[in-house]
Amino acid sequence: xxxxxxCGKVNDNHGDSRNITQSDIxxxxxxxxxxxxxxxxxxMDTCQQLTSGSQKQSPRNTNTRER
Numbered sequence: 001x002x003x004x005x006x007c008g009k010v011n012d013n014h015g016d017s018r019n020i021t022q023s024d025i026x027x028x029x030x031x032x033x034x035x036x037x038x039x040x041x042x043x044m045d046t047c048q049q050l051t052s053g054s055q056k057q058s059p060r061n062t063n064t065r066e067r
Contacts (some may be wrong), residue, residue, distance in 0.1 A: 003043075 003020040029039035
C-alpha cells in the first residue's frame with residue numbers, strides 16, 4: 001500500500017516517489033537479505049523507537065553479509 005498514507009492501494013505512490021509502497025519494502029528486503037515481512041517489522045520497530053526517543057538498535061537482520 002502507499003504505506004505513507006495508509007490508503008490501502010498497494011503500489012500507488014500517488015505520483016510522488018517519496019511515498020513508500022509495497023514494492024519499496026520488497027526491494028529493501030531483498031537488499032538486506034530478509035523477508036518483506038521482516039523489513040516491515042523493522043520499520044515499525046524503528047518508528048516506535050523514534051517516537052519513544054530511544055536510540056537503541058534492534059539487530060533483527062540475521063543476514064551475515066557485510067554492509
